[in-house]
Amino acid sequence: MQAALRNLAAAGRAYSKFALAEPGQFRTCFFQGGADLDRAPEEQHMPFGMLVGQLDELVAAGFLKPERRPMAEVAAWSAIHGLALLLLDGPLRDVSDEVKQEAIRRTTLIMLSGLGELTPELEAALP
Numbered sequence: 001m002q003a004a005l006r007n008l009a010a011a012g013r014a015y016s017k018f019a020l021a022e023p024g025q026f027r028t029c030f031f032q033g034g035a036d037l038d039r040a041p042e043e044q045h046m047p048f049g050m051l052v053g054q055l056d057e058l059v060a061a062g063f064l065k066p067e068r069r070p071m072a073e074v075a076a077w078s079a080i081h082g083l084a085l086l087l088l089d090g091p092l093r094d095v096s097d098e099v100k101q102e103a104i105r106r107t108t109l110i111m112l113s114g115l116g117e118l119t120p121e122l123e124a125a126l127p
Contacts, residue, residue, distance in 0.1 A: 001058075001122070004054065005063065005118075005122055005125070006127055007054055008051075008055070010127055011050060011051065012080045012107075013127075015080050015084060016083055016087060016107075017104075048077065051076060051077060052073050056069075058115060064116050068115065068116075076115070079107055080108075087104075112126075
């Protein structure tokens with residue numbers, strides 16, 4: 001379970017950091033079409049397909065209850081993508097790097113706690 005949570009948390013942080021490091025590429029990614037929620041995870045484009053697989057791993061690990069799984073990728077993606085836009089072009093674009101990193105950390109923790117029970121032990125195991 002810890003590995004699955006670490007993987008999802010790391011992917012969320014990497015997504016936000018990519019947006020900040022490569023704003024032109026990040027913006028371009030979203031002018032080429034979106035995710036197709038009816039396609040199998042292995043048919044999805046990265047990073048959306050990766051997110052679908054990571055959420056399925058959380059179900060298999062017992063963190064995310066199967067009845068909470070439908071559309072969890074939309075909720076998780078909305079949180080992380082929305083934060084990336086706030087950091088890149090929104091009201092958080094001019095805050096310090098420390099504030100940006102804390103915003104990424106807190107958004108990741110809140111997103112994970114919405115998926116399942118994020119105990120202090122599990123939270124401490126996150127990178």
